Structures are given as C-alpha cells and as structure tokens.
Amino acid sequence: MQTKSKKRVGIFSxxxxxxxxxxxxxxxxxxxxxxxxxMELVYFLAMRDHREAENLDVALVEGVVTSEKDLAEIKKIxxxxxxxxxxxxxxxxxxxxxxxxxxxxxQMAEIEEHLxxxxxxxxxxxxKDAVRVDDEIMGCPIDENKFIEIFxxxxx
Amino acid sequence: MHACNLDVEISKLSKxxxxxxxxxxxxxxKLEEVxxxxxxxxxxxxQAARGMNYNSVPQLVSRICGTCSIAHLTGCIEAVExxxxxxxxxxxxxxxxxxxxxxxxxDHALHLYFFVxxxxxxxxxxxxxxxxxxxxxxxxxxxxxxxxxxxxxxxGRAVHAPFEQxxxxxxxxxxxxIPAVIEELKKVRPLVLKLIENFSGCPWEFxxxxxxxxxxxxxxxxxxxxxxxxxxxxxxxxxxWQHLHRIVFPYSxxxxxxxxxxxxxxxxxxxxxxxxxxxxxxxxxxxxxxxSRFPSENIYDNNLAQAIEILHSIDHSVEILENNTxxxxxxxxxERLSGENAGAIEAPRGTLYYALKIExxxxxxxxxxxxxxxxxxxxxxxxxxxxxxLCAAGIAKDELEKNIVREVSKLIRAYxxxxxxxxxxxxxxxV
Numbered sequence: 127m128q129t130k131s132k133k134r135v136g137i138f139s140x141x142x143x144x145x146x147x148x149x150x151x152x153x154x155x156x157x158x159x160x161x162x163x164x165m166e167l168v169y170f171l172a173m174r175d176h177r178e179a180e181n182l183d184v185a186l187v188e189g190v191v192t193s194e195k196d197l198a199e200i201k202k203i204x205x206x207x208x209x210x211x212x213x214x215x216x217x218x219x220x221x222x223x224x225x226x227x228x229x230x231x232x233q234m235a236e237i238e239e240h241l242x243x244x245x246x247x248x249x250x251x252x253x254k255d256a257v258r259v260d261d262e263i264m265g266c267p268i269d270e271n272k273f274i275e276i277f278x279x280x281x282x
Numbered sequence: 283m284h285a286c287n288l289d290v291e292i293s294k295l296s297k298x299x300x301x302x303x304x305x306x307x308x309x310x311x312k313l314e315e316v317x318x319x320x321x322x323x324x325x326x327x328x329q330a331a332r333g334m335n336y337n338s339v340p341q342l343v344s345r346i347c348g349t350c351s352i353a354h355l356t357g358c359i360e361a362v363e364x365x366x367x368x369x370x371x372x373x374x375x376x377x378x379x380x381x382x383x384x385x386x387x388x389d390h391a392l393h394l395y396f397f398v399x400x401x402x403x404x405x406x407x408x409x410x411x412x413x414x415x416x417x418x419x420x421x422x423x424x425x426x427x428x429x430x431x432x433x434x435x436x437x438g439r440a441v442h443a444p445f446e447q448x449x450x451x452x453x454x455x456x457x458x459x460i461p462a463v464i465e466e467l468k469k470v471r472p473l474v475l476k477l478i479e480n481f482s483g484c485p486w487e488f489x490x491x492x493x494x495x496x497x498x499x500x501x502x503x504x505x506x507x508x509x510x511x512x513x514x515x516x517x518x519x520x521x522x523w524q525h526l527h528r529i530v531f532p533y534s535x536x537x538x539x540x541x542x543x544x545x546x547x548x549x550x551x552x553x554x555x556x557x558x559x560x561x562x563x564x565x566x567x568x569x570x571x572x573x574s575r576f577p578s579e580n581i582y583d584n585n586l587a588q589a590i591e592i593l594h595s596i597d598h599s600v601e602i603l604e605n606n607t608x609x610x611x612x613x614x615x616x617e618r619l620s621g622e623n624a625g626a627i628e629a630p631r632g633t634l635y636y637a638l639k640i641e642x643x644x645x646x647x648x649x650x651x652x653x654x655x656x657x658x659x660x661x662x663x664x665x666x667x668x669x670x671x672l673c674a675a676g677i678a679k680d681e682l683e684k685n686i687v688r689e690v691s692k693l694i695r696a697y698x699x700x701x702x703x704x705x706x707x708x709x710x711x712x713v
Contacts, residue, residue: 139300143348225330233326
C-alpha cells in the first residue's frame with residue numbers, strides 16, 4: 127500500500143572484504159524493521175536473489191574499483207541511482223582494499239601477471255575517482271552512528 | 283526425451299559471502315563441465331603482509347573477510363604467538379573462546395536465517411516472509427544481536443575487532459555489562475532450539491561419501507586441539523599443510539585443496555561428525571535427539587550442525603561468563619623475534635590454517651589454507667553428481683535448467699561458502 131512512497135535502496139559490493147555490508151546487517155538487528163517502513167531493499171545479494179537495480183533512490187556501495195569490471199559496474203550503478211553513497215574507508219579512500227597501490231617494485235612484479243589476466247586497472251580507485259559520489263561514510267567497517275545519521279537523512 | 287545440449291550460467295550466486303559464478307555445460311544429455319568461478323578480485327594480502335611488524339599483521343589479515351574477520355584475526359594471532367614463543371595467559375585463552383563464540387553465533391545465524399531459511403520456506407528473501415511468519419525475522423535479528431553484543435563486550439566490535447591482540451587483550455572486560463549479555467544469551471536460547479527443530483525437519487538430502495576434516499577441541503571451543511579426519515588421521519596443527527595439496531582452477535581467482543590426495547569437507551558438519559561428544563553438557567542434553575544424526579553424510583545437515591553450534595556457543599559462553607571474573611593483564615611478551623611456525627583454528631566455515639615466517643620481528647612470509655578453498659573440490663564433485671542425476675532423470679530442457687539452478691544454488695549455499703576468503707589462497711613463496 128505504501129510501497130510507492132518507499133525509497134528504493136540497493137546495496138552493492140565492489141572489491142573488498144564486504145565487512146561494511148556485513149556490519150550493516152548487524153546494524154539491521156536494531157534498525158531493519160523501522161527502516162523497512164520507509165525503504166524497499168531492491169538489491170542486496172546477501173539477502174535476496176531477485177535483482178532490481180533500476181530507479182534506485184539510494185545506492186550504498188562498498189569496496190574499491192580495482193578492475194575494468196568494477197568500473198563498468200559502478201558506472202551502471204551511478205546511472206541508475208539518484209543518490210550514491212560511498213560506504214566505508216575502501217570506497218571513500220581506496221584503502222585498505224587498494225593496498226596494491228602502495229606496493230614497491232618487488233611486490234608489483236609478483237602481482238603483475240594476475241593484474242593483466244583479470245583486467246585490473248593500473249590503480250585501485252576510490253569511488254569518487256570513478257564516478258560522482260553524493261555522500262561518504264568513513265570507517266573500517268562503517269561507523270555505526272555516522273551510518274545511521276547519513277542513511278536516515280536520505281530515507282526521510 | 284532426446285539428449286539435449288544446455289549451458290547453464292549462474293552469474294553472481296546470491297545469499298553467500300562474496301562473488302562466485304557457476305557455468306555448467308551439458309552435451310548430448312551428459313554433463314561435460316562444471317566451473318565454479320570465484321569472482322572476487324584478489325587483494326594481494328601475502329605481498330602486503332611481507333615486511334610488516336608481527337603486531338600489525340593480524341589486523342591486516344582481519345580485512346581478508348568481513349564476516350569472519352574474527353577468525354582471521356584469532357588464527358593469525360595464534361600463528362604469531364606460536365612462532366615467537368608468546369604464551370597467552372589462561373584468561374586470554376578464555377576470552378578468546380568467548381570471542382570465537384560471538385563469531386559463531388552471529389555468523390551461523392546470518393547464514394541460517396538470511397541465506398538458507400528463505401529457500402526452506404520457498405521465498406526469495408527473509409524480507410519476503412508473509413506477516414504470519416514475521417516471527418522468523420524477529421528471531422533472526424535477536425539471535426544475531428546476542429552474538430553481536432557478546433562480540434562488542436569481549437572484542438570491541440563484531441567486524442574487525444579492535445581489542446584482540448597478539449599476547450592478550452588491549453582492554454579490560456567491562457564487568458558491569460556482563461549480566462545484560464548473559465541475560466540476552468539466555469533469552470535467545472529458546473529461539474535457537476526452535477531453529478534446530480526447524481532444520482532437523484528439513485527434507486533436503488544429498489549424500490556423497492567424503493572425508494571430514496576438523497580441529498577437534500576438548501571443549502568444542504574452536505581454538506586448540508588436534509586435527510582429525512573421518513579416515514582416522516590425527517595431526518598436529520602445525521603439520522596440517524603437509525597433508526594438503528593445492529589444486530589450481532585456471533578459470534577462477536581462487537584455488538582449492540585436497541587432503542591426503544582426495545577431496546574433503548571442513549565446517550560445522552565435519553566438526554559435529556568428528557567431535558560431537560565434546561559439546562557443552564547443556565547442549566548435549568537439549569539437542570540429544572538431533573545429535574544422533576551425526577556423523578552424517580547429508581550435506582544439508584551442515585545447516586543443522588551450525589544451529590547446534592550456536593546452541594553450544596551460547597551454553598559455553600553463559601557458563602564462562604557466570605563463573606569467571608576478569609582482571610586487567612599485560613599482554614604476554616615474545617621469547618624471540620624470529621622463527622617459523624603455524625597454527626590452526628576452526629573458523630565458522632572450517633579449519634583455518636596460518637603459517638608464518640618472521641625475522642627480526644618482521645613478517646617474511648605468510649601462508650594460509652582457507653575453509654572455503656578447502657571445500658571447493660568437494661563442492662564441485664557434489665555439483666557434478668547432482669547435475670548428472672538431473673540429466674539422467676529425463677526432464678524437459680527448460681525444466682532441467684530451472685531444476686539445476688535451484689538445486690545447485692541450494693547445495694552450494696549449504697556449504698556456507700565465503701568467496702571473499704576463498705580468493706585469498708596466498709601464493710606461496712616459502713623459502
């Protein structure tokens with residue numbers, strides 16, 4: 127009945143340990159039922175198989191853009207989302223998941239072949255270096271209070 | 283029905299940790315190829331660890347995996363301590379058990395309630411349960427939260443826990459908060475019994491004889507013991523690697539392992555099948571009718587085993603918290619700053635092995651065997667058997683495809699695989 131006015135939210139993981147979305151499921155322990163009054167979770171592979179990534183009001187994205195595939199995906203998410211929020215330190219700063227950016231020549235030599243085989247970008251990117259980002263939530267994993275404050279701003 | 287050609291491609295399996303694709307090729311009605319492709323981009327932890335101070339490396343490897351970060355943290359700390367002759371106090375070991383229990387409660391609950399129960403009740407997501415089944419969502423959130431709050435009390439946070447360190451804990455336990463945590467654990471216990479009852483009635487069955495491998499701990503605390511196999515092997519933690527053989531899949535960003543030259547399975551089903559006698563007495567009492575099912579060759583009993591492990595984690599945690607007081611302690615110090623050794627723990631998804639070489643306090647090399655990587659060969663063989671069975675059943679092509687997608691996704695989910703972890707096999711450059 128109220129579905130129409132509910133915000134369509136998608137949660138996406140690029141290259142990372144998915145610690146932020148897992149931590150988000152812990153925040154859900156206290157907040158999910160309240161938020162479900164205001165949102166419809168239309169994309170979150172950890173919680174549903176059915177995938178709707180069209181007309182998103184809010185896209186929460188964790189991880190870094192490390193490969194061509196990640197880059198194509200974040201561009202697609204950007205196109206579909208009114209608001210894109212970078213979730214966690216990886217998405218905001220490219221670290222720690224982009225730790226290869228800080229490797230020395232010896233370390234780089236070891237991983238070169240893998241980078242090539244799997245079409246990695248020259249550097250792992252923070253989201254804002256790939257697309258326009260509307261908001262950011264720092265933390266490894268995301269800071270709980272900050273997440274609630276920022277996310278609720280877009281839900282209301 | 284005439285023999286068909288069919289390519290089944292599942293892109294991004296859902297309701298598992300991390301990203302994996304599955305390609306199945308059927309030619310002339312016969313299974314030709316199964317490729318389970320771990321699609322996580324590698325983040326190169328072994329290169330990143332090299333040269334790091336021994337104190338910092340556990341927090342680094344914690345970032346291998348979001349959901350079981352505490353397992354990586356704890357496993358790596360154990361390997362550092364064994365390598366440098368650091369002897370954690372009895373209290374530290376007790377606290378670590380509680381930290382591991384917090385992990386098992388919330389991680390198994392996430393898998394069972396969020397990933398598996400929807401399949402069980404024929405809906406896509408826990409969010410899709412009709413009003414009259416909303417109790418399940420309430421139960422899920424309450425059980426997870428009890429584990430989460432235990433993690434917060436003991437380790438500071440459930441993901442990338444800040445208090446657990448090499449040699450001990452950086453913070454004293456806040457004694458004022460213990461009673462509320464005990465009360466919450468007791469409160470969710472009946473919900474867990476209900477969960478166990480649910481899974482014990484699960485009609486799904488898939489059997490294929492395999493070898494179970496698990497670290498058998500005397501109090502089922504996931505930390506210290508001997509690695510056992512259903513083939514009767516008993517191995518010291520440090521020698522585990524010698525029995526493993528790495529299998530490279532050219533199409534995947536992960537590799538698999540064989541144990542003693544054959545596929546094997548690690549995880550809750552292996553632990554219950556090899557070590558159920560050491561569960562907590564209260565758990566054994568209340569789960570007695572379900573425990574007789576183990577050892578079990580039915581892979582779907584992994585779900586039941588996980589639910590029983592939640593109960594054990596609650597029961598042992600309550601006993602520890604009710605009967606101990608915790609004091610402030612200084613972290614144990616290293617005896618030496620160079621060495622080579624290894625340790626293993628039981629992570630939620632199975633045996634997690636860490637080996638380290640440290641020189642002058644700096645990590646020279648690091649290697650690990652991750653549970654999901656150890657299960658990959660077994661999963662693949664199971665998928666082959668399921669698909670071959672469905673092909674032989676003579677069903678129409680579009681029906682066959684639907685059945686394959688449903689049955690194979692369900693089976694893979696029962697293993698509770700973690701692809702974030704699996705991609706970090708860490709290329710060995712051990713010298």
